[in-house]
Amino acid sequence: MSTEAVLLVAATLNLALIIGLSLSTALLKARRERRAKHHEEELAQLRPVMMRYLATWEDGDAHDLADMLIGYHGVTTSFEELVAGLLPKLRGADRSVLVDILRRRGTIDAARQNTSSRVAVRRYRAVELLGAAGVGEGVPEAAKLLADHSTDVRLAAVRALGRIGTGEAGTALLEHLDSEVGQKYPLPPHPVTMALLRIGADATQALTQALNAEQVEVRTIAAEVLGVLGVYPAVSELQIRMRVDPSVSVRLGATHALGRLSLPSSVDDLTAMLRTEEDVEVLAAACTALGRIIDPASMPELEQAVAHPHPTVRVAAAMALVPFGETGLDRLREIAQRDAEGGDAAREVLARNSIATNTTPLISL
Amino acid sequence: MRDFLESAVIGFNSFVIIYFLALNSLYLVIVLIASRAQRRAQRMSSETALEDLFANPLTPGVSVLVPAYNEEPSIVSSVHSILDLRYPQLEVVIVDDGSTDGTFDVLQEEFELQPSTRVAAGVVETVGTVNSVHISRDGQIVVIRKENARRRGDALNVALEYSRYPLVCMIDADSVLEKDALMHVVRPFVDDPERVAATGGAIRPINGCPTERGMILEKRLPKAWAPRIQVVEYLRSFLLGRVGWSAFNGLMIISGAFGLFRRDLVQQIGGLTADSLAEDADLVNSLHHRLRHEKQDYRIVFVPHPVCWTEVPENLKILGRQRRRWSHGLLEVLWRFRGMIANPRYGRMGLLVLPYYVVFELLTPVVEILGLICLPLGIAFGILNWQAAVLYALVAIGYGILLSVVAIVVDDLSYQTYRRWKDLGILLVAAFLENFGFRQLHAFWRLRGLWSGIRGSNAAWGEMPRVGFKETSGASAS
Numbered sequence: 001m002s003t004e005a006v007l008l009v010a011a012t013l014n015l016a017l018i019i020g021l022s023l024s025t026a027l028l029k030a031r032r033e034r035r036a037k038h039h040e041e042e043l044a045q046l047r048p049v050m051m052r053y054l055a056t057w058e059d060g061d062a063h064d065l066a067d068m069l070i071g072y073h074g075v076t077t078s079f080e081e082l083v084a085g086l087l088p089k090l091r092g093a094d095r096s097v098l099v100d101i102l103r104r105r106g107t108i109d110a111a112r113q114n115t116s117s118r119v120a121v122r123r124y125r126a127v128e129l130l131g132a133a134g135v136g137e138g139v140p141e142a143a144k145l146l147a148d149h150s151t152d153v154r155l156a157a158v159r160a161l162g163r164i165g166t167g168e169a170g171t172a173l174l175e176h177l178d179s180e181v182g183q184k185y186p187l188p189p190h191p192v193t194m195a196l197l198r199i200g201a202d203a204t205q206a207l208t209q210a211l212n213a214e215q216v217e218v219r220t221i222a223a224e225v226l227g228v229l230g231v232y233p234a235v236s237e238l239q240i241r242m243r244v245d246p247s248v249s250v251r252l253g254a255t256h257a258l259g260r261l262s263l264p265s266s267v268d269d270l271t272a273m274l275r276t277e278e279d280v281e282v283l284a285a286a287c288t289a290l291g292r293i294i295d296p297a298s299m300p301e302l303e304q305a306v307a308h309p310h311p312t313v314r315v316a317a318a319m320a321l322v323p324f325g326e327t328g329l330d331r332l333r334e335i336a337q338r339d340a341e342g343g344d345a346a347r348e349v350l351a352r353n354s355i356a357t358n359t360t361p362l363i364s365l
Numbered sequence: 366m367r368d369f370l371e372s373a374v375i376g377f378n379s380f381v382i383i384y385f386l387a388l389n390s391l392y393l394v395i396v397l398i399a400s401r402a403q404r405r406a407q408r409m410s411s412e413t414a415l416e417d418l419f420a421n422p423l424t425p426g427v428s429v430l431v432p433a434y435n436e437e438p439s440i441v442s443s444v445h446s447i448l449d450l451r452y453p454q455l456e457v458v459i460v461d462d463g464s465t466d467g468t469f470d471v472l473q474e475e476f477e478l479q480p481s482t483r484v485a486a487g488v489v490e491t492v493g494t495v496n497s498v499h500i501s502r503d504g505q506i507v508v509i510r511k512e513n514a515r516r517r518g519d520a521l522n523v524a525l526e527y528s529r530y531p532l533v534c535m536i537d538a539d540s541v542l543e544k545d546a547l548m549h550v551v552r553p554f555v556d557d558p559e560r561v562a563a564t565g566g567a568i569r570p571i572n573g574c575p576t577e578r579g580m581i582l583e584k585r586l587p588k589a590w591a592p593r594i595q596v597v598e599y600l601r602s603f604l605l606g607r608v609g610w611s612a613f614n615g616l617m618i619i620s621g622a623f624g625l626f627r628r629d630l631v632q633q634i635g636g637l638t639a640d641s642l643a644e645d646a647d648l649v650n651s652l653h654h655r656l657r658h659e660k661q662d663y664r665i666v667f668v669p670h671p672v673c674w675t676e677v678p679e680n681l682k683i684l685g686r687q688r689r690r691w692s693h694g695l696l697e698v699l700w701r702f703r704g705m706i707a708n709p710r711y712g713r714m715g716l717l718v719l720p721y722y723v724v725f726e727l728l729t730p731v732v733e734i735l736g737l738i739c740l741p742l743g744i745a746f747g748i749l750n751w752q753a754a755v756l757y758a759l760v761a762i763g764y765g766i767l768l769s770v771v772a773i774v775v776d777d778l779s780y781q782t783y784r785r786w787k788d789l790g791i792l793l794v795a796a797f798l799e800n801f802g803f804r805q806l807h808a809f810w811r812l813r814g815l816w817s818g819i820r821g822s823n824a825a826w827g828e829m830p831r832v833g834f835k836e837t838s839g840a841s842a843s
Contacts, residue, residue: 014764
């Protein structure tokens with residue numbers, strides 16, 4: 001075959017592919033638009049029925065509407081999509097009746113079965129639906145997917161457990177983290193904390209126990225979440241973690257939590273931390289926590305911290321003095337006169353404070 | 366002599382065609398990998414993940430770093446677009462890099478800036494002297510006025526020094542971000558905090574899109590053909606190239622228009638290289654270099670969702686300057702990291718990605734221009750018959766068009782960014798037109814950039830005159 005012939009074949013093939021791809025894009029676009037229109041038409045039919053059902057189900061005479069929804073067999077995705085879109089906006093009984101419709105349509109069972117599918121996308125969608133529906137019977141399946149080999153599926157399972165929101169879901173998350181399986185398939189802390197926060201009060205018992213877990217990650221998450229949830233009974237356990245835990249991240253999490261809880265009983269431990277702790281972030285967090293508690297007994301320690309060698313601690317300590325009102329600001333003004341020993345941090349915080357409170361600067365800049 | 370010339374021309378033309386076949390075939394492999402990754406990302410996209418990210422009080426804060434040099438027409442819109450982003454905790458750190466226009470004045474007027482004594486971290490070295498620091502009433506906007514060092518990297522280093530949050534987002538002053546842009550690029554960090562070192566977002570040209578207060582009202586194509594062709598280029602580069610490279614952790618460039626980095630890692634490598642013309646690529650390679658050197662398990666991720674819109678040059682002179690700078694910058698970066706090239710110690714970065722950039726990015730303009738010279742010479746001297754020459758050109762051009770069409774198809778299937786039928790038609794025509802004049806001009810600009818890099822010319826961070834966004838109301842537009 002001559003070079004020209006090879007080139008001719010290649011050029012023709014290119015041309016065919018270009019034309020073919022362009023035409024198929026146009027065809028796909030046309031089909032997509034047709035489907036979208038059809039889908040919209042379906043939703044336009046379904047939406048009023050759904051709304052009428054939600055408005056009348058309490059009267060007990062909406063059986064025909066329920067039957068209509070359960071038996072709706074158009075393109076099923078339109079129905080499920082409509083419900084999935086509505087569920088996050090609904091609370092209480094309205095939400096339960098919609099979930100009941102899904103259950104009676106067999107959608108929940110199908111989703112539970114699909115969590116064992118070989119196809120990752122199916123497992124993903126199934127667990128997302130279980131989460132959106134918030135059905136307690138989905139906990140075992142979602143918990144199983146915490147060890148899925150696909151990261152996307154694992155994360156979807158975490159989110160689903162958070163949305164299901166039962167104590168079992170919280171326990172499943174923490175147990176997974178603190179197990180060998182959890183080490184093989186680690187879960188990132190951020191989605192787990194959000195899931196635990198969504199579970200809320202139902203997870204507090206498991207979280208308090210988790211402060212003594214073996215894994216550092218679990219203790220850290222438990223400490224942070226207990227603080228955000230405002231679990232006051234966990235204060236003494238958090239104080240112990242802050243004082244004695246060998247891990248910096250756990251001490252930091254516990255310090256954050258104690259700051260959020262802002263109980264005066266933590267002041268002694270926090271000021272002691274300022275004398276003994278070496279980690280800069282923990283020190284800054286302890287200053288912030290003391291600034292939230294606003295106990296005058298902590299002021300001398302905070303003033304010392306304003307002269308800390310690290311700027312992060314200096315600024316955090318100076319900022320912690322602001323909530324003490326005029327007393328704290330007077331101390332800051334004095335410190336601001338210094339060239340060293342925290343003068344820079346005090347000046348910075350005073351300038352910012354004057355801006356935040358929309359007053360004239362407290363010192364000349 | 367004639368025999369020698371004949372063999373040389375035929376040999377070179379064969380080399381050119383093999384070169385372009387290899388280049389485009391390699392690109393096609395990347396495209397296939399990218400399509401798979403795109404499809405997967407699309408099918409497993411989750412609104413609930415973004416909701417959780419937004420609602421979580423422990424979501425890491427982001428400092429958005431904006432270097433600005435003579436950005437008066439668009440800076441206010443850009444800052445508004447950043448402030449309007451859906452993200453729980455962010456600050457905007459703008460560096461007015463010695464602007465000679467009213468960049469600072471418009472910022473001061475719009476955001477009621479006041480002087481501040483914010484302290485620099487003192488970790489990264491900077492060049493241009495900082496004259497003053499200003500802060501908005503709510504403390505969310507920090508503006509640093511400094512002497513111009515003619516280097517974007519230095520402006521970013523200064524911004525880094527004054528930033529507070531653990532993640533730093535570097536953007537151009539003329540960038541307009543989508544509402545959820547930050548959440549999209551932060552998500553890889555929270556989903557894989559141990560490994561993700563940086564993420565980059567997809568960039569699209571904003572020319573032609575009507576905006577209001579830094580928000581895009583409608584996604585439209587530009588009116589002129591030069592920016593329309595750039596839309597196709599961006600689709601090809603971001604939707605296919607970067608997704609493909611990212612799929613096997615070989616992303617060499619995160620666009621300076623929109624990238625997110627772990628602040629501690631950027632500080633550890635000493636910040637950006639101030640005198641680099643391609644400080645974005647330089648930064649990413651510095652991260653690869655350090656993290657591979659330390660044998661760390663890390664990822665640099667590209668987020669294909671269209672998240673950032675930026676103004677592209679409409680004028681060929683400005684476009685030429687921009688492309689010369691890119692080419693010069695690429696040479697600089699590859700030269701700086703030459704020790705990594707073909708070095709097995711740096712894994713696929715050393716053995717695949719960097720050699721690819723040397724052979725198929727850096728040298729492409731040389732091969733293309735020589736091919737353009739040899740082809741007509743061959744015909745003129747009767748060495749090549751015109752039918753063969755036409756076929757050579759058709760194959761090379763056809764392959765290029767094919768790749769562009771694939772990028773357009775992927776965008777239409779995945780994101781439907783441009784919804785009108787007319788837009789699809791325009792993009793397909795632009796993919797065709799690109800190969801007749803624009804591509805050759807582009808090769809020439811790149812060759813000039815390469816030459817100035819070889820000569821070691823001291824090219825500075827060029828000023829790109831802004832026309833401002835097409836505001837439908839409110840903020841100023843010129």
